[in-house]
Amino acid sequence: MLTRTFGDRAFLRRIFAFAIPIVIQNGITTFVSLLDNIMVGQVGTLQMSGVSIANQIILIFTLCILGANAGAGIFSAQFCGSKDMEGVRHAFRYKLLVCTLLALGFIALVIPFGHKLIGLYLQGEGDPFAARRILRYGYEYMLIMCWGFIPFAISNAYSSTLRETGETVVPMVGGICAVFVNLILNYILIFGHFGAPQMGVEGAALHVFSSRIVFASLFVVAFIAWNLQRKLDESAEWKAAKAEAAKTKDLFLRTAAEYDNYRKRTANEKLALYDDATAKAVKELLPVADSVRMALENLKDA
Secondary structure, three states, X not given: OHHHHHOOHHHHHHHHHHHHHHHXXXXXXXXHHHHHHHHHHHHOHHHHHHHHHHHHHHHHHHHHHHHXXXXXXXXXXXXXXXXXXXXXXXXXXXXXXXXXXXXXXXXHHHHHHHHHHHHHHHOOOOOHHHHHHHHHHHHHHHHHHHHHHHHHHHHHHHHHHHHHOOOOHHXXXXXXXXXXXXXXXXXXXXXXXXXXXXXXXXXXXXXHHHHHHHHHHHHHHHHHHHHHHHHHHHHHHHHHHHHHHHHHHHHHHHHHHHHHHHHHHHHHHHHHHHHHHHHHHHHHHHHHHHHHHHHHHHHHHO
């Protein structure tokens, strides 16, 4: 019953091998985001409010990137399942193009209009001075974060393609490395440790931007290595297929030659059989012909 419902153990092992690294990466990323909010909250409530508003606007960009990658990812998985690596590359190039265009579009929107977007959250009653400070903190944070849109878009295109082709461990390792960079820079830049200036909100944005640069760089290197390995595998498969084709061609030529020899031999055997049958028939008819000839001669003499 359980096997019919959930599959056999081999299937479940494959599922867990794919799912667990993704769960770990997403869990660590969510935990680090929580720590980011806690650290910014220790700087001040107004700073925390400005960062929270900016992150809600940035969330729209994140969802657009995830949606673009998910749509193309359906085709990537299908191409990978059919071992069409060229199709996977086409889908990846589409992801890279669309995500980069989305990143550039959001950067062009945030830089001139970011303060107005944040201001939409600060309408109504309240302390005008506090609202202006929240607006300033949020806009400062967003201006730095917007330059991380491009590496974020690139890293998501790479990581989603790797996952869709069965490489889930590489994105997890890249995510863990980026998390440690995030935490270290968080501690240094926000609070000004190890001789660094205390940057507050700007430090929070700068460490996220830096971790995304690291994240994207790791994925670029990993994807290049993966692509090179795939090409080597395809080359090996091509050589094996070529050798198999040559073997099949040789077998076909041998079979064709054997058939031709069989056809000629059969024709010769038929001809020999016809000649033998004709000679036998003539040999058997000769006495009859002699008897007829002698009978005709006797009739003439009589």
